[in-house]
Amino acid sequence: KAGVTQTPRYLIKTRGQQVTLSCSPISGHRSVSWYQQTPGQGLQFLFEYFSETQRNKGNFPGRFSGRQFSNSRSEMNVSTLELGDSALYLCASSLTPLAGYNEQFFGPGTRLTVL
Amino acid sequence: SQQGEEDPQALSIQEGENATMNCSYKTSINNLQWYRQNSGRGLVHLILIRSNEREKHSGRLRVTLDTSKKSSSLLITASRAADTASYFCATDARAGGTSYGKLTFGQGTILTVHP
Numbered sequence: 001k002a003g004v005t006q007t008p009r010y011l012i013k014t015r016g017q018q019v020t021l022s023c024s025p026i027s028g029h030r031s032v033s034w035y036q037q038t039p040g041q042g043l044q045f046l047f048e049y050f051s052e053t054q055r056n057k058g059n060f061p062g063r064f065s066g067r068q069f070s071n072s073r074s075e076m077n078v079s080t081l082e083l084g085d086s087a088l089y090l091c092a093s094s095l096t097p098l099a100g101y102n103e104q105f106f107g108p109g110t111r112l113t114v115l
Numbered sequence: 116s117q118q119g120e121e122d123p124q125a126l127s128i129q130e131g132e133n134a135t136m137n138c139s140y141k142t143s144i145n146n147l148q149w150y151r152q153n154s155g156r157g158l159v160h161l162i163l164i165r166s167n168e169r170e171k172h173s174g175r176l177r178v179t180l181d182t183s184k185k186s187s188s189l190l191i192t193a194s195r196a197a198d199t200a201s202y203f204c205a206t207d208a209r210a211g212g213t214s215y216g217k218l219t220f221g222q223g224t225i226l227t228v229h230p
Binding site for chain 2: 004006031032033035042043045047048049050055056058088090092094102103104105106107108109111
């Protein structure tokens with residue numbers, strides 16, 4: 001079974017621009033979560049989607065948004081980029097959609113650099 | 116905020132030695148997972164231990180969980196240079212809807228195995 005895939009792997013943007021990152025979960029997995037990883041803050045939860053619905057959201061500004069499609073693929077969007085948005089963005093998928101039972105499998109990440 | 120706290124922050128050992136990493140957390144959990152990350156790449160799922168389990172093995176990995184102390188340990192036996200990576204524990208809180216798709220990570224332990 002193919003793992004979680006994320007595209008693109010690397011992105012360089014300038015402040016004020018917007019960016020869209022894509023994630024394809026493991027086949028059959030319908031829950032997709034997104035995380036931001038930075039040296040200072042570590043791994044932080046952004047949001048989770050299941051059946052095209054956002055069920056949970058972390059403590060990030062409204063510039064961070066996402067969506068999920070009917071085939072469970074997910075995208076996240078960051079608008080009006082700031083230097084502090086430079087990070088590794090990780091997507092994870094889970095077979096079990098139950099709260100508190102998230103065995104998650106991660107993709108390789110998208111490295112975003114904001115200049 | 117990070118729920119899981121790993122200890123030590125960094126560990127340096129020789130090939131063939133055992134490596135032990137510890138993780139503490141704050142709230143009640145359904146399960147705890149350990150992940151490995153190589154050089155800022157994606158997270159590799161190592162093992163999941165449920166709250167009603169005390170010990171679990173997978174190959175050279177041994178994980179223990181003590182819910183009364185809210186702590187877990189990861190033991191890697193007969194370490195290899197290829198085990199050099201960052202190791203993270205992640206908890207799945209027993210918090211109803213607010214835990215949908217959300218794992219809370221510690222800051223990680225950087226393990227270096229010298230050949």
